[in-house]
Amino acid sequence: MKHYHLMGLAGVLFLVGCAPLNTYYKPGVSVNALERQTTACQTRALREVPSSTQVRRTPPRYIPGSRVCNAAGTCVTRPGRYIPGELVTFDPNDGLRKRVEAQCMADKGYAPVSIPPCPDSIARATPARATTTLPNLNRNSCVIRNSDGSFQIVTRG
Numbered sequence: 001m002k003h004y005h006l007m008g009l010a011g012v013l014f015l016v017g018c019a020p021l022n023t024y025y026k027p028g029v030s031v032n033a034l035e036r037q038t039t040a041c042q043t044r045a046l047r048e049v050p051s052s053t054q055v056r057r058t059p060p061r062y063i064p065g066s067r068v069c070n071a072a073g074t075c076v077t078r079p080g081r082y083i084p085g086e087l088v089t090f091d092p093n094d095g096l097r098k099r100v101e102a103q104c105m106a107d108k109g110y111a112p113v114s115i116p117p118c119p120d121s122i123a124r125a126t127p128a129r130a131t132t133t134l135p136n137l138n139r140n141s142c143v144i145r146n147s148d149g150s151f152q153i154v155t156r157g
Contacts, residue, residue: 018117021143021151024110027136031150034110034134041104049097058085118142118154126154 024038065080102112115137118126123144130150140156
């Protein structure tokens with residue numbers, strides 16, 4: 001069972017490595033400053049638009065009964081049954097909180113960006129390091145995700 005769990009974890013890590021980097025961006029700013037300011041804006045947004053976790057149950061479903069017969073003509077009638085609804089949790093304030101966070105970051109000069117992952121050939125050819133200061137981006141910019149959670153932005157051409 002642990003073998004399958006580790007395979008699933010490896011698959012998730014692989015997918016994260018292939019995902020774009022969605023972040024706020026301001027060229028010339030240190031990654032540490034970006035992280036501090038993002039946390040400050042998230043904290044502000046949570047204070048101004050608190051979480052309001054709500055629980056709902058989806059409606060139950062009725063599965064009608066059925067009649068099953070074998071080749072000898074013997075039939076069995078299976079009764080219908082209800083499948084109970086599932087419990088669903090959600091926060092109706094989530095969208096507003098994200099907008100307040102985005103406004104806060106915009107007020108600090110940041111813009112949301114999505115940087116695509118680098119092709120394998122570029123990732124293999126680039127010496128491993130972490131980006132410490134956000135560079136200017138262009139249409140050839142891409143990101144390499146490091147195993148420690150940091151990232152490296154590569155700007156080609």
